Structure formats: structure tokens, C-alpha cells
Amino acid sequence: MMTGRNLSFTLAGLLVSFSCLAQVPSSTTSDSLLTYLRTHASTDTTYVRVMDKVIYTRIYQKADYARADSMSRQMADVANRLNDWFGVVRAYRNRGMVSYLTANYEQALGHFKKTLDVAEQHNLPPSVIYGALGNVAVGYEKVGNDPMVLQTALKAIQLQEQYNLRPRVPTTHRLVGGTLVKLGKIQQALPYYREAGVIFRENGDLRGIAIFENQLGDLYNDIKQPQRALPHFQECLKLGKQLHFELLQFDALDGLATSLRMLNKPGEGLPYAQRALQIAQKEHNKLAISTIYATIATLYQAKKEYVQAEDYLKKALALAEENDYKDERKKFVQQMADLYGEQNKYHLAYAFQLKKNKQVDSATTVRTNAEVQRLVAKYETEKKEAQIKLLQQETLLRRQEAERTRFMLIGSVLLLLLGVAASAWLLNRSKLRRLEEAQTLRKQIAHDLHDEVGSTLSSISLLSGMVNGLIAQNRPEQVERAIQKINTDARQILESIDEIIWTINPGNDSLHRIALRLQEYAQPLMESKGIEFRFTVDASLDQFPVPMEVRRNLYLIGKEAINNLIKYSQATQAVLRFEYQNEQLKILIEDNGKGFEPDPSSQRTGQTSMHQRAQAIGGHLAVQSAPGQGTRLQLVVNP
Numbered sequence: 001m002m003t004g005r006n007l008s009f010t011l012a013g014l015l016v017s018f019s020c021l022a023q024v025p026s027s028t029t030s031d032s033l034l035t036y037l038r039t040h041a042s043t044d045t046t047y048v049r050v051m052d053k054v055i056y057t058r059i060y061q062k063a064d065y066a067r068a069d070s071m072s073r074q075m076a077d078v079a080n081r082l083n084d085w086f087g088v089v090r091a092y093r094n095r096g097m098v099s100y101l102t103a104n105y106e107q108a109l110g111h112f113k114k115t116l117d118v119a120e121q122h123n124l125p126p127s128v129i130y131g132a133l134g135n136v137a138v139g140y141e142k143v144g145n146d147p148m149v150l151q152t153a154l155k156a157i158q159l160q161e162q163y164n165l166r167p168r169v170p171t172t173h174r175l176v177g178g179t180l181v182k183l184g185k186i187q188q189a190l191p192y193y194r195e196a197g198v199i200f201r202e203n204g205d206l207r208g209i210a211i212f213e214n215q216l217g218d219l220y221n222d223i224k225q226p227q228r229a230l231p232h233f234q235e236c237l238k239l240g241k242q243l244h245f246e247l248l249q250f251d252a253l254d255g256l257a258t259s260l261r262m263l264n265k266p267g268e269g270l271p272y273a274q275r276a277l278q279i280a281q282k283e284h285n286k287l288a289i290s291t292i293y294a295t296i297a298t299l300y301q302a303k304k305e306y307v308q309a310e311d312y313l314k315k316a317l318a319l320a321e322e323n324d325y326k327d328e329r330k331k332f333v334q335q336m337a338d339l340y341g342e343q344n345k346y347h348l349a350y351a352f353q354l355k356k357n358k359q360v361d362s363a364t365t366v367r368t369n370a371e372v373q374r375l376v377a378k379y380e381t382e383k384k385e386a387q388i389k390l391l392q393q394e395t396l397l398r399r400q401e402a403e404r405t406r407f408m409l410i411g412s413v414l415l416l417l418l419g420v421a422a423s424a425w426l427l428n429r430s431k432l433r434r435l436e437e438a439q440t441l442r443k444q445i446a447h448d449l450h451d452e453v454g455s456t457l458s459s460i461s462l463l464s465g466m467v468n469g470l471i472a473q474n475r476p477e478q479v480e481r482a483i484q485k486i487n488t489d490a491r492q493i494l495e496s497i498d499e500i501i502w503t504i505n506p507g508n509d510s511l512h513r514i515a516l517r518l519q520e521y522a523q524p525l526m527e528s529k530g531i532e533f534r535f536t537v538d539a540s541l542d543q544f545p546v547p548m549e550v551r552r553n554l555y556l557i558g559k560e561a562i563n564n565l566i567k568y569s570q571a572t573q574a575v576l577r578f579e580y581q582n583e584q585l586k587i588l589i590e591d592n593g594k595g596f597e598p599d600p601s602s603q604r605t606g607q608t609s610m611h612q613r614a615q616a617i618g619g620h621l622a623v624q625s626a627p628g629q630g631t632r633l634q635l636v637v638n639p
Contacts, residue, residue, distance in 0.1 A: 033050050033053055033054050033057075034054060036050050037050060037051065037054065042078045043082075044082070045079075045082060045084045045086075045087060047078065048075060048078055048079050048082065048084050048087035048090075049087070051071060051074070051075045051078070052075065052087070052090050052091075052094070054071065055068050055071050055072055055075065055094045056094075058071065059094065059097055059098060059101070063101075065098045065101060065102055068094065068098050069094075069095055069098045069099075072091050072092075072094040072095045072098065073091075073095070075087065075090070075091040075094070076088055076091035076092060076095075079091055085118055085119075085122040085124060086124065086128070088118050089115045089118050089119055089124065089128060089132070092111045092112075092114040092115045092118070093111070093112070093115050093132075093135070095111040096108045096109075096111030096112045096114075096115065096135060096139070099111060100138075100139075100142070103287070103325060103326075103327075105139065105142035105143050106143055108139050108142070109136070109139030109140065109142070109143055112132065112135040112136045112138070112139045113136055113139070115132045115135065115136075116129065116132040116133060116136050119132050126159055126162075126163045126165060127163075127165050129159060130156055130159050130160055130163075130165050130169070131169065133152055133153075133155055133156035133159065133172070134153070134156050134169050134171045134172050134175075136152050137149050137152040137153040137156060137171070137172060137175050138171065138175065140152060141175055141178070141179070146179050146182060146183065147512060147513075147516060148539070149175055149176075149179045150176060150179050150180075150516065151516075151537060151539075153172040153173075153175040153176045153179075154172075154176060154519075154535065155536075156169075156172040157172050157173065157176070158534055158535075160172075161532075162532075167199075167202075167203050168199045168202065168203070169199070170195075170196040170197075170199040170200050170203075170208065170212070171196075173192045173193070173195045173196040173199065174192070174193065174196045174212075174215065176189075176192045177189040177190070177191075177192035177193040177196065177219075180192070181219060181222060181223070186223055188524075189219075193215075193216065193219065196212060196215075197209075197212050197216075200212045206239065206242075206243065207239075207243055207245065207248075209239065210235075210236050210239035210240055210243060210245070210248055211236070211248060213232045213233070213235045213236040213239065214232070214233065214236040214248065214251050214252055214255060216229075216232040217229040217230070217232035217233040217236065217252075217255045217259070218255060220232065221255065221258055221259055221262065224262070226258075226259035226260075226262035226263050227259075227263065229255065229259045230256065230259050230260075233252045233255040233256045233259060234252070234256070236248065236251065236252040236255070237249055237252035237253065237256070240252055246279050246282070246283055247279075247283065247285070247288070249276075249279055250276045250279045250280055250283075250285075250288055250292070253272045253273065253275050253276035253279070254272075254273065254276045254291070254292055254295055256269065256272040257269035257270070257272040257273040257276065257295055257296075257299060258295060258298075260272070261298055261299050261302050264302070266298075266299040266300070266302035266303045267303065269299050270296070270299050273292060273295050273296045273299060274296070276288075276292045276295070277289070277292045277293070277296065280292055286319055286322075286323050287323070287325060287328070289319060290315075290316045290317075290319035290320050290323075290325065290328055290332075291316070291328065293312045293313070293315045293316035293319070294312070294313060294316040294328075294331070294332055294335060296312045297309045297310075297311075297312040297313035297316065297335070297339070298335070300312065301339055301342070306339070306342075306343055309339055310336075310339060313332060313335060313336055313339060314336075316328075316332050317329065317332040317333065317336065320332055330356060333352050333355050333356040334352075334353075334356045336352045337349045337350075337352035337353040337356060340352065510541065510545055510546065511541035511546060511554075511578065511580075511585060512537065512539075512541040514546070514551055514554050514555055514558075514578075515537040515541060515578040516537075517555060518555065518558045518559070518562070518576065519535045519537075519576065521558075521559060521562065522535070522562045522574075522576060523535075525562065525566050526566075526574060529566055530572070531566075531571055531572060531573065531574050531591075532572060532573045532574070533573075533574050533575075533576070534573075534574070534575045534576070535575075535576045535577075536575075536576075536577045536578070537577075537578040538578055538579050538580045540580055541578060541580055541585070549616075549617070550617045550637075553613040553614075553616055553617045554587070554617070554635075554637070556613060557587075557610050557613050557614060557621070557635060558576075558587065558589065558635075560609065560610050561589045561610065561633050562576075562589065565589065565591050565593070565631070568593075568594075568596075569591045569593025569594060569595075569630070569631060570593050570594050571591035571592050571593030571594075571630065572592060572593075573591065573592045574589070574590065574591040574592075575588065575589070575590045575591075576588070576589055577590075583638065584636055584637065584638055585636070585637045585638070586634060586635070586636050587634070587635040587637075588632070588633070588634050589632075589633045589634075590630065590631070590632045590633070591630050591631055592630045593630050593631060594627065594628060594630075595625040595626050595627050595628055595629045595630050595631050596625050596626075596627065596631070597625075597626070597627060598623060598624075598625055607623065614635055614637075617637060618637065618638060619635055619636060619637035619638075620635070620636050620637075621633070621634075621635050622634045622635075622636075
């Protein structure tokens, strides 16, 4: 969802990734380009390039989005006819930008995917594919598909590193960092944010540096550290003034106001918010105006000045509804419900909460109401017909009542007894099955806790008892080693419990989640050993749920193989690939290390355990290796 604090950042992230764009034409140049289009036929690629520059001007100088989209459609047709695949990519890129800037993110993602499809299908240079991947990742971010953000952005980063592409784009690192923050993995996110800052400075991009400072401020606000956010927003504001970048100044001022509200200083935040409102009104940016109205409302709410808060929030909501800013509208409605709730106006809070929860659009509602009316009318008709039939049947029953009463009574009793018996049998069977499943799960959790946690806790207990004696004996070196061992064991317990919780969590019951979990486990280990790591996963795997036991064994096999690779292979390159082919899941882990001579009778490196786990889930594990020729491990399973 686009907020006031990232209006300039998201736009700049896309612009940077479009490294193939030409410089912005001047007004004189733009006029001459239009003259060229009017006086020349669309018979060569030069015509397509000129169209691209004119469209660029329409988007970024004149904000004429409707005309830019129309010309981009024409540009795509001409480029397709000329087999100018670079031109086709640029045309769909422009259409994606128009959709993006008009907050139609689903449509923008579709256009960005088209640029990637064309670039890959026609083997365009890696730099073009790199930029397309970055924009697809931004599209996934806007529609809230976090797994695909990570997959696409990491793929772009790997491509850049593989071909040493320059200039690098900071967008992909920022996306990975931002997604990890949303998943609560702050420490894993920080290196990606730092690398994004390095890239901005590496490119000598003062504008990018300023935007990055704003993003860092947002990050610290998101993790509830507003005091650390303030200097970043202040630096962003200074650079925004130096660059005469109004939207960036707006973002910084909005961020400062938000930070001060979080620090319980809403009075100090109001002047910043009012300055941001002046900029938004000067730029005639309705999205920014609605956003800063909402920020001002939160400041007045923090000051307990509810009348002003309600007034500004109503203005924000009215703008969002008028311009169909769907994400902002949902956020402001929720904010309104919270505001009324804080004032104990529960009837109003309830009304807005219902409005927030109602996700069906008006067209669907109309269709639903019409369907309801049709069903009601049908029901009334059928009810009347049933009443007529019932009267007829009652007349007939009266005539036969004497003969049938006894037989009906006997039959009803028998049917009732049979129904009770069948219901009892089914209920007991269902309860037994649920008890068996619960017992199996409890045994599995107990077994895992005993094996993976119990022995380590015993070790910590023994070491803790030793420390006091070592301190009394004045043996500091042994004390330090014992404490380090306790720290190591404690981390191991945390990792084991995290894996157990992940395994039993039904939200992880998909092959795609297993793949991402293994990548998350392998990436830092590979980096620590300087191994170039490539990870690919078939996106369709998200459609396949798997039972807990299968998921657990798949993960442990992959984890064991990765540990073996790290410990023994001495590799410089490694691949982890998840594929779905011919209704079979194939997991490949391959390296270019020193290899070994396979020995079926050997118990080395946990191979026996991996084979047993593969058999337990009906799979087949094949290990291929030879001295000096690396190792290839492939697991094939029918999900």
C-alpha cells in the first residue's frame, strides 16, 4: 500500500531499474519528436525509439497517463510487427508505469510480467532481464505477494552478480529487506538495506541517497524506534531541499511528524505535517493530500483534540473515496473506527468497522442482491406449491389414517433407532480418528523435543554447574569456554524449537513454503563459505499442500544435504532447485566440490538417515559423486 512516507521512494525505485530509458527530452526536443512522428511512417525501429521518448515525456513531464497508455499500445503493435523486441519490452514497461502511477497495481504487475516474458523468450541481454525482474518484484510488493517478492528480487540479485551488471539497481535489495522486515526478520533485513545504501552511493545518485535516508527512517518507525528515525528524515529533508525535490520533502516532513507522534510529541509534529500539506496542495497531488490529512488527524488524536482529528480524517476519507484509492480508503475507515472507539462512541466505531470488513465491491453486491431476490421469489413459489400439495396429502392421509398409523409408527421407531446407531458409530469413529491423529502428533512433538532439546538442556545444566567451580578455582579461560558452549547450545535449542513450531504450523503446508525455508537456511551458510549459490523454485508448487510428516522429512533431508555440502565439499558453486515435472516433485542439490567415492555400505554424512526419510515418504534419493567431480543429490517424490 502506498503511503505518504514512500511516494517518492517507490517511484524512484522503478525509474532506476529502467536503466535503458533515455534522458528526459526538453520541451523543444519534445516538439520536434512529435513532428517526426507526424511526418514519418512507422516502418523502422527509429520510429519506435522516438515514440518511446514522446511517451516518456507524457508520463513524467505532463502526467498525461491516458494518452501515454494509448501511445504505448500503438508502440507495442508497431514493435511486434517489426520484430523489435527491445521496443516491445519498452512499450509494456511504459504501460506498467502508467498503471503503477495510477495505483492500478494488479494491472501494472501484468504489464511488468509481459516485459520479463518477452525479454526471456527472445534472449535479450541480461541487463534488460535484470531491470524487468526488479519491476516484477515491485509489482508483487504492491499486491502483497511476499513469497514472490523474495523469489523474484533474489533472482534479480543473483543475475546481477552472475554477470557483474553495472550500474546495479538498489530496488531489489530494498525489496528483500522490506519483505524480511514484514516477516519479522529484522536482523536478516538490515544487510540488504545497507547494501541498497552502498549501491545508491556507488552510482553517485544524490537523489537516491536522499530517498534511501527516507526509507531508513520508515524502517526505524516500523520497528518502533522513532528516535533513531528522526536524523534520517532530517537528512532526507535537507537533501530534498538541495535537489528541489518537492515530493521527497513531503515524505520527510510526513515521516518527521509520524516519528514525533510516536515519541508522544504531537504538538512538535504538527508544524511538519502542515508544511507537508502545503507541498501536496502546491503539487495538486490528491493522494499525498489525503495521506497527510490522515497524518494530521493522528496528531490531533494524540493530543485528545478529537473534533479536529475527526474533521481531517473525514477529509482524507472523502478524497480516497472520490479518487478510488482502495488501499487508503480501507486504512482510513479503520482509522475512523479506532478514533470513535477511543472516544467511547461505540455505535459509530462499530459502523465503520463493518464498513472496513465489507470487502465486496458494489457491482458484486448488486449482483448478489439480485440473486438473493430471485432465490426468495423461487422459495415463496415453491412454498405455496408445497402447501397445496400438503393439503392434498392431508386429505388422503385422513382416509388411510387407520390402516397406516400402526405401520408408520413401527417404521419411524426402527428408522430412529437405526439413525441413532449409525450416528453413534460415525461419531465414535470420527472421535477415534481425531484422537489417533492428536496422539501421533503429540508423540512426534515429544520425540522431537526429547531428541533435539532434552540432551542439549542437560548439557547446559551440567556446564552451568561447572562454571561456579571453575570461577572458584580462578580458571578464567575454561570459564569463558564453558559460557561460549552454553551460548552455542542455547542458540541450538532456539533453532530446534523454531523448526518444530514451523513443522507443525498448518500455514506452512505447501511445497513452496518448504523451498523458501530451505533457501532461508542455506543462503547465510553459503555466503559464510564464499559459495556462489543459485536457488530456483517452480511457482506452481504453492498449489500443492503436503502433510506435516512429509514436509518435515523433506526439510530434514534438504537440511542434511546442505550441511554436508558446507562441511565437506570445498565447493565454490552450489545449486538448489525445486521442480514439478510429470506429476513428480524433484529436488536437486548440486555442487562443484571435491566429491567422494560413493560406498553403499558407508554411514558417512548421514546418507543412511536421508535414504530412510526418503523411503518413509514414498520417495527415491539418488546420490551421484566422484573424486574431483562434485556431488549431485536428487530426491524424487510423488506429492
